[in-house]
Amino acid sequence: MRIHFLQHEDFEHPAYLGEWMGERGHGAATTRADREESFPELVDFDMLVILGGLASVYEVQDRPGVRREMAFIRRAVEAGKYVLGFCFGAQLLSASLGGEVTAMDHPEIGWHEVRLTQGARSSERFKYFPERFIAPVWHGDMFSIPPNALRTISGEYCPNQGYMLGDRVFGFQVLLHMTPANLEEFIGVIGEPVPGPNVQAPEEVRSGLRHVDDVNRLLAAFLDGIASGGQGS
Template sequence: MRIHAFQHVAFEDLGTIRLWAEAKGHHLATTRLDADETPAAPDVFDFLVVLGGPMNIYEEEAHPWLAAEKTAIRAAVDAGKGVLGICLGAQLVCDVLGGQVTKGEHPEIGWQPVTLTPQGAAHPLFAGFPETFTAFHWHGDTFSIPTGAIHAASSPGCANQAFVLGDRVAGLQFHLETAPANLVSLIKHCGSEIVPGNFVQTPKAMHNGRASFAPLRDLMSRFLDSMEAVIGS
């Protein structure tokens, strides 16, 4: 399988998705949007992963490449490719599907629980997931559920945590791909966003939750196995 990532900053990379892909022998390539690289066309990949980043989807004046990226994501969806958006990436996918991205009521930063909706629990992409699990979060904005998609997950701090359109397009507001190095980098580069709140952890609390990395990686692998099965069918 040919996997392509749209990456927005150096410190938010594929994380454990890379480990899964390398173990499976899949081909990996990346477009660095922040380095003004041209987004890849759908004919060069089977599965597109749109990663996170500290910018917002509506900041096209500061980040002109956002417009081209949105066009490329739309082309991937229209071509029937597998598409996974994570955090900012999920918001971008929502936007190209006609949904809305707005400031969330509560920022979520750190380890927080996520609960699948009945529709999410029944969807093949979440096969093997527990009803409630711990995921890593780092976001202030939130997305609506695009028309035609299912509302797949929620959390106490954010009602819309995941959506799935059909069987191969998904948006996850939370992070399953986060590895220990990603946590360190996020705190280093985005630490100014850590302000007291009901759903915001201190750096110490985030580091104290490191036991969650192993089950998080397992859930990421389960999700990718399910996506792989769909793309290869």
């Protein structure tokens, strides 16, 4: 499988996704969207992965470079490519598909329990996911579920943690690709979390890494299902 990444920050890189690709022998290329690099031809990749970023979508989506990126994302969706967005990437994907991104009353940072919706439990794509699991999150904005899409993951503090459009387009607010090293990169760039509503203390965020292998395995099973060519619901 040929995977193409849209990257927006140095520290918002593929993380565990890179490990998964290396283990499975998949090819990859990257466009630095923040540097307005050229986008690839649609025939050059099978899966598009939109990575995170520090910006708020509603503050940047009218910029010419971001508008070009959103148009490219729409073309990939319309061409039937697999398209995955993580965190800011899921928010940008939602906005590209007619959804809306808004600020939350309080940011959500740490390891929180999330749950699958009935729609996700009925999908072959999520068959390896438990109904409830602990996942890492680090965001202050929330996407709406795009038109014709289904909510897949929900949480206590943020009801929209994931969505799917058909069988090939998926948005994840949860950071299933987080690794211990990547968490330290987050803290190094953004700073230590300041405890508050929905925000865990730094020591609690780091101790949550005991869950990281579990969420990485969920992502691996999800991606393996796509790469195998299996058809979802």
